[in-house]
Amino acid sequence: xxxxxxxxxxxxxxxxxxxxxxxxxxxRKRRRDRIVAWLQLLPGSAFFFAFFLLPLLGLLAMSFxxxxxxxxxxxFTISNYAEVLTSSVxxxxxxxxxxxxxxxxAIVLLVSFPFAYTLNxxxxxxxxxxxxxxxxxxxxxxIVRIYAWRSILGNQGVINQGLMxxxxxxxxxxxxxxxxxxxxxxxVNFLVPLGVLPIYAAMxxxxxxxxxxxxxxxxxRFRTARQIVLPLSMRGVRAAAAFVFIATLGEWVTPRLLxxxxxxxxxxxxxYYFGASLDWPAGAALAITLVVAMGLAAFAIxxxxxxxxx
Amino acid sequence: xxxxxxxxxxxxxxxxxxxxxRRRPIASSGFVGVVLIYLFAPLIxxxxxxxxxxxxxxxxxxxLSLRWYEEIFTDTLVLRAFRRSVQAAxxxxxxxxxxxxxxxxxxxxxxxxxRGFILAISAAPLAVxxxxxxxxxxxxxxxxxxxxxxxxATLGHALIALPFVFLVVGASLERxxxxxxxxxxxxxxxRWHAFRTITLPLILPAVMGAMLLAAAISIDDxxxxxxxxxQDKTLPLIMYGRVLKGIDPTLNAIGTVMLLLxxxxxxxxxxxxxxxER
Numbered sequence: 001x002x003x004x005x006x007x008x009x010x011x012x013x014x015x016x017x018x019x020x021x022x023x024x025x026x027x028r029k030r031r032r033d034r035i036v037a038w039l040q041l042l043p044g045s046a047f048f049f050a051f052f053l054l055p056l057l058g059l060l061a062m063s064f065x066x067x068x069x070x071x072x073x074x075x076f077t078i079s080n081y082a083e084v085l086t087s088s089v090x091x092x093x094x095x096x097x098x099x100x101x102x103x104x105x106a107i108v109l110l111v112s113f114p115f116a117y118t119l120n121x122x123x124x125x126x127x128x129x130x131x132x133x134x135x136x137x138x139x140x141x142x143i144v145r146i147y148a149w150r151s152i153l154g155n156q157g158v159i160n161q162g163l164m165x166x167x168x169x170x171x172x173x174x175x176x177x178x179x180x181x182x183x184x185x186x187x188v189n190f191l192v193p194l195g196v197l198p199i200y201a202a203m204x205x206x207x208x209x210x211x212x213x214x215x216x217x218x219x220x221r222f223r224t225a226r227q228i229v230l231p232l233s234m235r236g237v238r239a240a241a242a243f244v245f246i247a248t249l250g251e252w253v254t255p256r257l258l259x260x261x262x263x264x265x266x267x268x269x270x271x272y273y274f275g276a277s278l279d280w281p282a283g284a285a286l287a288i289t290l291v292v293a294m295g296l297a298a299f300a301i302x303x304x305x306x307x308x309x310x
Numbered sequence: 311x312x313x314x315x316x317x318x319x320x321x322x323x324x325x326x327x328x329x330x331x332r333r334r335p336i337a338s339s340g341f342v343g344v345v346l347i348y349l350f351a352p353l354i355x356x357x358x359x360x361x362x363x364x365x366x367x368x369x370x371x372x373x374l375s376l377r378w379y380e381e382i383f384t385d386t387l388v389l390r391a392f393r394r395s396v397q398a399a400x401x402x403x404x405x406x407x408x409x410x411x412x413x414x415x416x417x418x419x420x421x422x423x424x425r426g427f428i429l430a431i432s433a434a435p436l437a438v439x440x441x442x443x444x445x446x447x448x449x450x451x452x453x454x455x456x457x458x459x460x461x462x463a464t465l466g467h468a469l470i471a472l473p474f475v476f477l478v479v480g481a482s483l484e485r486x487x488x489x490x491x492x493x494x495x496x497x498x499x500x501r502w503h504a505f506r507t508i509t510l511p512l513i514l515p516a517v518m519g520a521m522l523l524a525a526a527i528s529i530d531d532x533x534x535x536x537x538x539x540x541q542d543k544t545l546p547l548i549m550y551g552r553v554l555k556g557i558d559p560t561l562n563a564i565g566t567v568m569l570l571l572x573x574x575x576x577x578x579x580x581x582x583x584x585x586x587e588r
Contacts, residue, residue: 033419036501040416041428044409044472051469052435055446062449115345122338130342132580137349139523139576143532143546144565147553148352151359151562158355192349221335243437250439253532257553267441274445274537284449287442294439 062284072280080285090269090286097266098297100180101248104187105301108244111188112195113237117225119196120203121211131200138193146257149186153177153258178260186254191247195240202236203229238305242298249294266290353569360562378563388548388564395529395545395571398464402528403521405468410475410524411517414483415509429480432473440533443470448537458540466534471524478523478583482516519582526575529568 066075084090119127141148152158153176160172176182206229214224230237252267259265270290273283363375382388413432417425435443447466448458456462486509494504532546539547545568552558 037416037419040412041420042416044413044416044476045428047405047409047469047472048432051447051465052443055443055450056438058449058453059442059446111345114341118338118342122335123342130346133346134349135580136573136576139526139530139572139579141353141565141569141572142530143549144356144569144572145352147549147561147565148356150553151355152352186352189348189352192345246437246439250441252441253550257550267439270441270445274448280449280452283445287445291442 059284059287062281063288065281065284067279067281070278080281081289083282084286084289090266093264093266093269094293096263097249100184100187100265101245101297104184104191104248105241105245107184107188108191108195109237109241111192112199112240113230114225115192116196116200116203116233116236117229119200120206121208121229124208131196134193134196134200138190138197142190143253145190146186146254149182149189149258150177153182153185177258178263180259180263182258183255183263186258187248187251191244194243194247198239198243199233199236202233202239206232234305238302241301241305245297245301246294249290249297356562357566357569359559360566362559362562365559378560379567382560382563382567385560387543388545388560391543391545391548392567394460394542395568398460398467398535398544399525399528399571399575401464402467402471403525405465406471406475406524407517407521409468410472410479410520411513413476414479417480418483432476435470435473440470440531444534444537447534451538458538458542460539460542460544463531463535463539463542463544464528466538467528467531468524470531470534471527474527475517475520475524478520479513479517482513482583486513515582519579522575522579522582526572526579529575530572 062072063080064076064078065072066077066079067073119130123130150157154160155172155174155177157176159176160169163169163173164171210228210232211224214228215221219227248265250267251265252271255263255265255268256271266286270283270286273279273286277283358371360378361374361376362371363373363377364371417428420428444466447462450456451458451462490508490512491504494508495501499507529545531544532550535544535547536550543551545564549561549564549568552561552564
C-alpha cells in the first residue's frame with residue numbers, strides 16, 4: 001500500500017501494444033511452466049509405471065500361465081483359478097482370514113477411535129507429543145515387533161513367568177504362543193498406529209468448540225464422541241477400517257512366526273505357492289482372487305459404515 | 311463424568327469445581343497409558359533382554375552384559391546384512407528424494423483435474439498389501455531376467471516409499487509462498503537460480519524429513535526383501551531365519567539395533583515434517 005504514492009510518477013503505458021505484449025509473454029510463460037511441470041512429473045511417473053503397474057500386470061498375466069516342469073510357461077488358461085477356487089483348504093483358510101480380519105479391524109477401531117479422541121480433545125496440550133509417539137511406533141520394527149511378542153508370550157516369556165511367580169498357574173500356559181491369540185495380539189499391536197493416523201487426521205477438521213459446546217450443554221463424553229465427533233470424522237474411521245482390514249487379509253509373516261502350525265491365513269498359502277511349492281501361476285491366481293475379494297470387502301465396509309454413521 | 315448431565319445452572323464456585331474435575335480425566339489418562347504401554351511393551355522387553363547375560367528369556371536377570379552385541383558385531387553374516395540394509399536405505403532415500411521432490415514441484419503447476427487424478431493414483435501402493443506387490447515384483451524381475459539381489463529389493467523399497475515422500479514434500483510445498491519465487495524471477499533470476507537459492511533452502515527440511523522416512527521404511531521392510539533379495543539377506547531376513555530356527559539370544563540384540571535404526575530415523579523424520587507445522 002505504501003508504494004501506491006509512487007504510481008502516479010510512472011508514465012501511463014500505452015495500452016495498445018504493451019498490454020498485448022505483456023499478455024503474450026504471460027501466456028508463453030504459463031505454457032512453459034506447464035511443460036516444465038510435466039517434465040518434472042515424468043521420472044516419478046515412469047518409475048511408478050515400471051515398478052508398480054507392471055508388477056501388478058505381471059501378477060495378472062502369471063495367473064493365466066501354465067506350469068510345465070515347475071516352470072511357468074506363457075499361456076492363457078483358467079485352470080489355475082479352477083484349482084485355487086475349488087480347493088477346500090483355501091475355503092477354510094479364506095474363512096479364517098476374513099474372520100481374523102473382521103475381529104482385528106473391530107478391535108483396532110475400538111482402540112484407535114477413543115485413543116485419537118482422547119488425544120485430540122482431552123490431552124489437547126500434549127497431543128503433539130503423544131501423536132508423535134504413535135507415528136514413531138508406526139515406522140519402527142515390523143519384524144522386530146513380531147519377534148518381540150515371542151519373548152512376551154512364550155513358555156519362558158514374561159507373562160508365563162509372571163503367572164508362575166504369583167502361583168496362578170503351575171505350568172506355563174502354552175496356548176499364549178503359537179495360537180490365534182498371539183497372532184491377534186501382534187496384529188492389533190502394529191495396526192493400532194495405522195488406525196489412529198487417519199482417524200486423528202480426520203478429527204483435525206472437527207472444531208474443539210463443537211465438542212466443548214456439546215459437553216457444556218450436558219452431553220457425556222461418550223455421547224459427545226458418539227453423536228458429534230464420530231459422524232464428523234467418519235471419513236477417517238472408514239479409511240482406518242479399510243487399511244486395517246486389507247492389511248490383515250494380506251498378512252502372512254505374523255501367523256508364520258506366532259501362529260501354530262494350524263493357525264495360518266490365506267497369505268501363507270500364497271507365500272507357499274511362491275516359496276516351497278514353486279507353483280507361481282497358482283499363487284498368482286490366488287493372489288488375484290484375493291485382490292478381487294479385497295476390493296469387494298473394502299466396498300462393503302465403506303457402504304456398511306456409511307449406513308451406520310447415519 | 312456423567313454428573314454434569316442435567317445439572318441446573320449453579321453458583322460459580324461449585325461449577326468451577328466441577329469443570330476442574332472434568333479437566334482431570336483419570337480414566338482418559340489411564341486409557342492412553344495402557345494403549346501406549348501395549349504399543350511399546352514388546353519393544354521394551356526385547357531391548358531389556360538384549361542386555362541379559364543369560365541366554366534364557368526369563369526374569370530375573372542373572373546379570374547385565376553386552377555379550378550378545380559383541381556376538382553380533384563379530385558375526386560376519388550379521389555385519390554383511392547390516393551393511394546391505396544401510397545401503398538399501400541410503401539408495402532408497404536418494405531415489406525417492408529426487409523423484410518425490412521433482413514430482414511434488416511438477417504437480418503444483420498442472421491443471422486441477424489432472425492433479426487430483428495423479429494424487430489419487432500415487433497413493434495406490436499404500437492400499438496394496440506388501441505380499442501382493444512383492445510377488446508381482448518378483449514375477450516382473452523373473453520375466454525380464456533381472457536377478458534377485460539387494461538392488462532388486464531396493465527398487466521395490468523406493469516404490470513403496472515414494473508416495474510418502476511425494477505427499478510429505480507436496481504438503482510442505484503447499485505452504486510455500488510462491489510470491490517469493492515470482493519476485494526473484496521478476497528481478498531477473500533464472501528458473502534454476504531461483505529454485506536453488508529460494509525454493510530449495512526453504513523446503514529442504516521437509517525433503518530431508520521425507521528422505522529419512524523413506525530410509526526407515528526401507529530398513530523396516532521384510533516382505534519385499536523376502537521375495538526379491540535372494541541371497542542378499544538384509545537384517546530383517548536374518549532375523550526371520552533365526553526366529554524360525556528357534557530361540558536365539560542374539561535376536562534381541564539384532565532387533566534392538568534395527569529398532570534403534572528405524573525409530574531414530576522415523577523420529578527425526580517426524581520432527582522435521584510434523585513439528586513446526588502448527
